[in-house]
Amino acid sequence: MQCEYFGICGSCRDYEEGYEGQLERKVAAVQEMFAPLFPGGITICPSTPERYRSRAEFKIYHDENGISYAMNRHDRQGALKIEHCSIVSATIASVMDKLLAHINDLGIGHKLFGVDFLASQEGEITLSMLYHKALDDEWKSNAQELEKRLGVYVIGRSRKQKLILSQDYITEKLRINDREYRYIHIENSFTQPNPRVNEQMIEWSLAQLEGIGGDLLELYCGAGNFTIPFATKFERVLATEISKASIHAAKQNMALNGVENIEFVRLSAEEFTQALDGVREFRRLEGLKVSDYRLKTLFVDPPRAGLGEEPCAFASRFEHLLYISCNPETLLRDLEILSRTHMVTAMAAFDQFPYTHHLEMGVKLTKKETL
Structure with missing residues (x-):
């Protein structure tokens, strides 16, 4: 890689x-x-x-150029702005490529400090958006539009608040010894x-x-x-x-x-x-x-x-x-x-x-x- x-x-x-x-x-x-x-x-x-992670968390970095994804630096000296990530699954990578532009267009980037992704091998994905502010009906309406545009399940989180727009889980399929198993994976809970x-x-x-x-x-x-x-x-x-x-x-x-x-x-x-x-x-x-x-x-x-x-x-x-x-x-x-x-x-x-x-x-x- x-x-x-x-x-x-x-x-x-x-x-x-x-x-x-x-x-x-x-x-x-x-x-x-x-x-x-x-x-x-x-x-x-x-x-x-590469493309092996079905769960990923990114910081959202704000500066004069707008918002970017960010990760902690290896030397622990602050955050590193990134445009892409080679270890996340193809499903997550595809949504990452489009997400920030839609967040800007819909005006839901204010006080956003993190985005968590959870994807299945079949292409389902939850998108948890983390905020330093309370989320209101206007945010909910715009986030519902984000769901439609990207074909994802959006969850809004802030202090003592969790807004589920449609669902907060994906259904994963694993192939074990030629047998298929299905699992409900809930966002913000432990999954492999x-x-x-x-x-x-x-x-x-x-x-x-x-x-x-x-x-x-x-x-x-x-x-x-x-x-x-x-x-x-x-x-x-x-x-x-x-x-x-x-x-x-x-x-x-x-x-x-x-x-x-x-x-x-x-x-x-x-x-x-x-x-x-x-x-x-x-x-x-x-x-x-x-x-x-x-x-x-x-x-x-x-x-x-x-x-x-x-x-x-x-x-x-x-x-x-x-x-x-x-x-x-x-x-x-x-x-x-x-x-x-x-x-x-x-x-x-x-x-x-x-x-x-x-x-x-x-x-x-x-x-x-x-x-």
Whole structure:
């Protein structure tokens, strides 16, 4: 990928020797990091080198020449004005090219300080416009015209205000092992930003779960990105998540894909542990008998902070563990704890964020006494 902003823009930080060079450096680093725990080969799941991001956020820069897109500078010395971005999807790039001119024409650029894009691989897109002012009926009327001109869904946001003109979500389609899955992705909520790598993550994870059977427990399930395909491998799935909006979307996605063997519950990982051990009772579990589940497999995809000592102690109860991590450093810490009871049997690296130091990891662990 060729980009005139490499070395100046703070988004892409590792650009020497192109895409292959940055991936090779990241893979070498994690191979060395995890060698004491897993000397075997790490499966590498690369990204496309450009047009891979389906979610993007840009500042809006105001000066005497009007409004421009902007990003933080690599040297942290203010903002960098940009005209285009090579890592956003073709759908987002197409809208970016036209958007600012229409904002100027419709007179809705005053106090606008940011624009967030969320796109599907099928071409749907939400456009969240962020303002330092209250939004009124005049703004709404002009924003509705913007929707018509660009064929997008516009959401207006300001302090304590969110205006949805038609809808605040897109429907994504993922192709997993020759099967199509559909997901509702809501703007301003977590979604995987690189759909092609996301497909590879799910396919690799499904391969690790082959032949285990029984019931699955998933913590940090989000909107069901992994949960719904995983339901094909187990009799029942019990999935927990603390976010009310994510649980709502997960239930919609389950219905959208015709899946019936998942129970989504709004509980934190700590709360679920308390419920499973009979320490506390929760109304949110009313009518659900957790003790009836044959939970021998655990899947976790935690935040960057990882699990930590107590959640790892809970995880160590399970025969099979599958761990997706967005932070190799906290993953290493957790694996050093889990290695007391489990053996790492497979590992993968997913390049969700090319040209950065970030690399997502997948780890399959099996309890030592069952090997």
